[in-house]
Amino acid sequence: MDNALGSLSPESLQSLEKLSPREKQELGQMAMQEVQKVQIQQTIHSLTDMCFKKCITSRISSGKLDRSEEPCMQNCVDRYMDANMTVIRHLEQLRQGS
Numbered sequence: 358m359d360n361a362l363g364s365l366s367p368e369s370l371q372s373l374e375k376l377s378p379r380e381k382q383e384l385g386q387m388a389m390q391e392v393q394k395v396q397i398q399q400t401i402h403s404l405t406d407m408c409f410k411k412c413i414t415s416r417i418s419s420g421k422l423d424r425s426e427e428p429c430m431q432n433c434v435d436r437y438m439d440a441n442m443t444v445i446r447h448l449e450q451l452r453q454g455s
Contacts, residue, residue: 407433408433408437411429411433412430413426413430414426
């Protein structure tokens, strides 16, 4: 968030300084939510790109995936989500000191 503050005008910084502690906290939470939204969108884009490159081998002319592509895409997404959840659980355990 420091990088974002560096790009604010002096007037904007002065306005931020006038906010109450509660307003600053709410603004910080909103900013974090926006960062999380961007991260989720980037993850979905990466997942889509990776699985598409792996599974889609034919030209899509009918608007539908062929018989082998659809299960491949489903499996790719499932494995990605499994791996992601494993990493998240592990990081949570590390954070809790277990």
